[in-house]
Amino acid sequence: MITNVESSVMMASVAEVASNVAATAAVIDGGAPIMMAPAPAGTDEASMLATANTSAHSADFLGTSVAGFLELARFAGTLGVVDASVTIVDTANGAQFL
Numbered sequence: 001m002i003t004n005v006e007s008s009v010m011m012a013s014v015a016e017v018a019s020n021v022a023a024t025a026a027v028i029d030g031g032a033p034i035m036m037a038p039a040p041a042g043t044d045e046a047s048m049l050a051t052a053n054t055s056a057h058s059a060d061f062l063g064t065s066v067a068g069f070l071e072l073a074r075f076a077g078t079l080g081v082v083d084a085s086v087t088i089v090d091t092a093n094g095a096q097f098l
Contacts, residue, residue, distance in 0.1 A: 005082075005083070005086040007083055007086070007087055010079060010082065010083040010086070011080075011083055013079055014076055014079045014080050014083065017072065017075055017076040017079060018076045020072060021069065021072050021073045021076055024065075024068070024069045024072060025069060027065075028062065028065050028066065028069060031062075032062055035058040035061065035062065036055065036058055036059070036062070
């Protein structure tokens with residue numbers, strides 16, 4: 001199987017994923033303070049439990065968002081490594097097989 005990788009296309013993919021990482025970071029950063037500060041509840045037991053439940057759900061959501069953000073950032077790095085590896089192999093093959 002022959003795979004032809006265009007470096008410019010690969011680097012455009014890296015730039016696109018990096019842009020998505022930046023956008024995701026901005027959304028998480030902007031939404032975190034609002035989500036972690038629930039509206040004040042009444043003093044009864046049910047209101048306090050509802051507030052605690054909302055806070056726990058918000059923390060879980062933010063944790064999942066950060067995990068997804070880190071995975072996306074890792075993917076961008078992996079694309080860059082693949083591009084560098086292909087470039088190195090192509091250069092070596094070009095020198096070896098004149």
